[in-house]
Amino acid sequence: MNEKIYIKDFINKLMTYKKSIAIIMGSSLFFLINLSFLLPKSYRSDFEINVYSKYFKNAIISEVIPGMNSIVEMTQTIDSMIKEVMNDEYIDELGMKYNIYSKTGDDYSRALERRRLREQFHMYSTGGQSYKITFSHSNPKITYDISKEVLAKVRNHFIDSRIEMIEYAKKSILKKLESINLTKQITDDEVASNALASKNPNVLRSELEKIEQNISALKKQFNINHPRIIKLQERKETIENWLLEFNNGSDAESRDFSEAPLLMAGASEVANNITSKLYIKYNDVNIALDIEKKSLPSYIGIIEAPQIPTTPLFPKKRIFASLGLVIGLVFSFIYIFYLEVMVVSPEDQAELLAKRLKATYIGPFPRIENLETQVVASENYSSVERPTDPLSL
Numbered sequence: 001m002n003e004k005i006y007i008k009d010f011i012n013k014l015m016t017y018k019k020s021i022a023i024i025m026g027s028s029l030f031f032l033i034n035l036s037f038l039l040p041k042s043y044r045s046d047f048e049i050n051v052y053s054k055y056f057k058n059a060i061i062s063e064v065i066p067g068m069n070s071i072v073e074m075t076q077t078i079d080s081m082i083k084e085v086m087n088d089e090y091i092d093e094l095g096m097k098y099n100i101y102s103k104t105g106d107d108y109s110r111a112l113e114r115r116r117l118r119e120q121f122h123m124y125s126t127g128g129q130s131y132k133i134t135f136s137h138s139n140p141k142i143t144y145d146i147s148k149e150v151l152a153k154v155r156n157h158f159i160d161s162r163i164e165m166i167e168y169a170k171k172s173i174l175k176k177l178e179s180i181n182l183t184k185q186i187t188d189d190e191v192a193s194n195a196l197a198s199k200n201p202n203v204l205r206s207e208l209e210k211i212e213q214n215i216s217a218l219k220k221q222f223n224i225n226h227p228r229i230i231k232l233q234e235r236k237e238t239i240e241n242w243l244l245e246f247n248n249g250s251d252a253e254s255r256d257f258s259e260a261p262l263l264m265a266g267a268s269e270v271a272n273n274i275t276s277k278l279y280i281k282y283n284d285v286n287i288a289l290d291i292e293k294k295s296l297p298s299y300i301g302i303i304e305a306p307q308i309p310t311t312p313l314f315p316k317k318r319i320f321a322s323l324g325l326v327i328g329l330v331f332s333f334i335y336i337f338y339l340e341v342m343v344v345s346p347e348d349q350a351e352l353l354a355k356r357l358k359a360t361y362i363g364p365f366p367r368i369e370n371l372e373t374q375v376v377a378s379e380n381y382s383s384v385e386r387p388t389d390p391l392s393l
Contacts, residue, residue: 017336024335025328032324036315043309045147046134047302048126051078051158055299061288065169074129082123082131085157086150091118094149098142121150130303140309147306159296166289173282177275201243208239 014021056074057067068074091114095101101113122134133150137143215232222229354360 013336013340017332017339020335021332024332025325028328028331029321029324032320032327033317036317036320039315040138041312042136042138042314043140043143044134044136044313045140045143045306045309046132046304047147047151047306048130048132048304049151049154050301050303051129051131052299052301053129055158055162055296058288058292061166061169061285065165071128075125078129078131079125081158081161082133082154085154086118086121086123088114090153094146098146100137100142132304136313144306144308151302151306155297155300158300162292162296162299163289166285166292170282170285170289173278173285177278177282204239204243208236208243211236211239 051074053074056077057069058065068077092101092110095113095117100117102109105113120136124132126132133147133154135143135147135150137146211232215229215236218226218229218232224230
């Protein structure tokens with residue numbers, strides 16, 4: 001048999017237990033609100049940065065330092081660079097600076113403190129080249145100071161890494177130039193030595209002509225007593241003596257010129273070409289370095305700067321108050337359910353007893369309330385003028 005539930009009966013039932021419901025909900029609300037004051041508070045401060053794509057590529061140095069064109073690669077690079085900043089050494093530095101770590105402790109306790117402090121940081125990409133870092137702590141001022149310091153650390157790391165990379169490219173090119181110049185100088189000396197040692201008349205005449213040109217050029221800048229001019233004069237005299245011996249035919253027949261060392265054809269032109277290209281790249285890197293030093297701070301945009309937290313992240317009084325109302329409703333339902341279902345009423349007990357005795361239960365007797373009021377009412381009714389009985393007529 002389906003029994004209907006009427007809203008009126010439900011409201012009457014609530015009104016029956018209204019005092020109990022009010023006490024339960026009030027107690028639950030009072031307890032949860034006071035608990036929000038007693039629990040340790042946690043404040044949060046965060047910041048969000050955006051690394052523009054021009055940070056990863058520069059047209060001037062693209063041939064020396066290749067740029068990045070993939071958003072995924074840029075995002076992964078940003079993530080790895082931020083993780084480099086938030087290493088164990090920097091975490092320990094923050095813990096010691098803001099007295100989060102204990103003054104003394106072994107390696108195990110320090111590892112636990114480091115893990116707890118690291119868990120207070122949350123770092124994640126918000127899409128593209130944007131990145132967000134949040135920090136939570138019980139002290140709002142420490143929360144703000146650490147968040148602000150981490151922002152400066154991350155920003156400076158991006159700037160310093162880019163400058164360092166360009167500086168390294170510049171040093172590498174300069175080192176190559178110095179190496180080529182040194183090699184070129186050694187080669188020139190070896191060529192001159194080979195020319196003198198070969199005593200090949202053609203090579204000697206070519207070398208003698210070159211020496212005379214160098215002497216003529218140097219005399220326009222220096223006097224004849226300059227060490228370089230004197231050295232060239234001595235070499236000239238040596239070569240002239242060898243040519244004189246060759247002209248006299250003293251050893252012309254016995255000398256074999258087939259295995260005389262040959263000069264590298266075009267070696268000087270190749271070295272000059274390489275040197276010219278390296279000088280161009282070196283100049284480009286210098287220009288890029290000057291530009292990057294002035295422009296790099298603008299490549300790191302700040303979407304959201306750290307703010308001093310004014311309200312705790314946990315516990316929130318409104319949430320705890322709402323939770324207290326919900327818990328109060330739950331306990332009120334359990335209380336009413338227990339009284340109405342689990343506890344047997346006197347009428348139910350009488351009905352069960354009648355079933356055991358195989359009798360019929362017709363219900364409780366009507367309750368007489370305020371008997372004096374009923375008697376007065378009946379007397380007033382009797383004093384009212386009644387119609388005349390027809391039989392009396």
